[in-house]
Amino acid sequence: MRLSNMITAVDAHAAGEPGRVIIGGVLDVPGKTMFEKMVYLREHRDDLRKRMLREPRGYPALCCNLVLPPTHPDADAGFVIMEQVEYPPMSGSNTLCTATVLLETGMIPMKEPVTEFTLEAPAGLVQIRAECANGKVRGVTFRNVPAFAVHLDTPVEVPKLGTVRVDVAYGGMFYVIAEAAPLGLRITPDEGRDIARLGEMIKAATREQLPVVHPENPGIAGVSIAQFSAPPIRPDASLKNTVVVSSGELDWQKPDSWTGILDRSPCGTGTCAKMATLHARGKLGLNQDFVHEGILGTTFTGRLLEETHVGPYPAVVPTITGQAWIYALTQYVLDAEDPFTEGFTVGDIWGG
Numbered sequence: 001m002r003l004s005n006m007i008t009a010v011d012a013h014a015a016g017e018p019g020r021v022i023i024g025g026v027l028d029v030p031g032k033t034m035f036e037k038m039v040y041l042r043e044h045r046d047d048l049r050k051r052m053l054r055e056p057r058g059y060p061a062l063c064c065n066l067v068l069p070p071t072h073p074d075a076d077a078g079f080v081i082m083e084q085v086e087y088p089p090m091s092g093s094n095t096l097c098t099a100t101v102l103l104e105t106g107m108i109p110m111k112e113p114v115t116e117f118t119l120e121a122p123a124g125l126v127q128i129r130a131e132c133a134n135g136k137v138r139g140v141t142f143r144n145v146p147a148f149a150v151h152l153d154t155p156v157e158v159p160k161l162g163t164v165r166v167d168v169a170y171g172g173m174f175y176v177i178a179e180a181a182p183l184g185l186r187i188t189p190d191e192g193r194d195i196a197r198l199g200e201m202i203k204a205a206t207r208e209q210l211p212v213v214h215p216e217n218p219g220i221a222g223v224s225i226a227q228f229s230a231p232p233i234r235p236d237a238s239l240k241n242t243v244v245v246s247s248g249e250l251d252w253q254k255p256d257s258w259t260g261i262l263d264r265s266p267c268g269t270g271t272c273a274k275m276a277t278l279h280a281r282g283k284l285g286l287n288q289d290f291v292h293e294g295i296l297g298t299t300f301t302g303r304l305l306e307e308t309h310v311g312p313y314p315a316v317v318p319t320i321t322g323q324a325w326i327y328a329l330t331q332y333v334l335d336a337e338d339p340f341t342e343g344f345t346v347g348d349i350w351g352g
Contacts, residue, residue, distance in 0.1 A: 004334050009052070009064075010105060011328035012097040015298035017265035019097030019324070020052060020064040023105060033071050034078045035089065035219065038122040041066070041080055042087045047342050049082040054343025057332060060084060060247045060261045060350055063091065065098045067107070075120035076108055084247040084261065089123035089220050090145060090172025092268010092300065092320050099128045100137045100324040110135065123172050123220070141321040144269070146308050147171040147276035148315035150212050158205040166202065168210055170310075171272030171318070174223045175243070176206040180230040187230045187242050187295055196260035199226035199244030215311025227270045237293035243270045247350060259350060265322070266294035271302045272318040279304055279316050286316075
């Protein structure tokens with residue numbers, strides 16, 4: 001066999017959301033900051049994302065994280081998040097997976113009962129506090145970048161749906177948030193296809209009608225994820241949600257091509273964005289637990305620590321607590337004659 005370009009990755013999931021973590025095979029990429037490294041990968045090495053996330057090595061719901069040396073002196077490790085159609089500057093479930101993998105593989109020394117360290121994401125520094133026992137990470141709390149609301153209860157005209165009232169908020173990426181009930185949704189697994197289709201429609205309309213740019217980093221622009229909110233089913237939860245992660249580009253002339261995948265977890269950055277809107281409405285105070293239920297019934301617990309500002313926007317500093325589990329350790333290689341070095345997509349599960 002003629003094999004090359006071996007990559008070592010650990011597969012994990014956080015509350016059901018799969019997050020592959022590359023721990024070997026890529027020494028570093030150019031860039032003075034983790035955000036610049038993310039941009040370099042997006043513009044010059046997108047083959048890595050395609051190789052790891054598309055078939056035959058990946059599948060639509062999978063995310064991938066590349067562990068890199070940090071660029072900030074206060075960080076212990078850096079990571080770049082790769083999803084099916086974008087490189088998000090921050091992701092909660094991917095942070096939980098990456099932190100767990102770094103500790104349980106020994107890349108960062110584990111100290112029981114608590115290990116504290118700092119990760120450098122493209123969005124900024126993320127402080128980690130991991131509860132550990134018997135060599136196992138029992139829970140991870142991360143202090144996220146500030147979250148803020150940009151639009152509250154704003155009408156968006158969505159083709160084929162009409163007027164939909166939405167919030168737009170930043171929790172590490174920009175979310176459009178809509179109530180599920182007016183759209184006939186309860187946020188249950190059997191509604192997955194409808195949720196994904198409606199989420200992609202609302203997201204596309206919001207991107208056109210409500211453009212947004214992060215005031216401190218113009219490279220972070222535009223709504224990239226749709227979130228639906230509903231009353232909880234679990235008695236210990238505050239609200240229920242699901243978010244739609246794009247897995248293909250929209251074409252308004254071809255509705256069947258609209259493709260999206262539901263986050264299997266309660267979504268960490270989406271929870272931060274939702275908490276920012278609740279705080280802006282006076283419905284969630286500081287230092288209160290906010291238990292967010294996902295579509296599988298799993299939960300993340302959020303908490304707002306302090307108020308701040310991001311440019312002109314009142315903002316809050318959130319934390320998210322959750323757990324991740326490792327389920328595979330794999331070495332990926334390239335055969336010199338493999339015709340699918342960057343993977344492929346087929347319309348049966350990937351849409352148009």
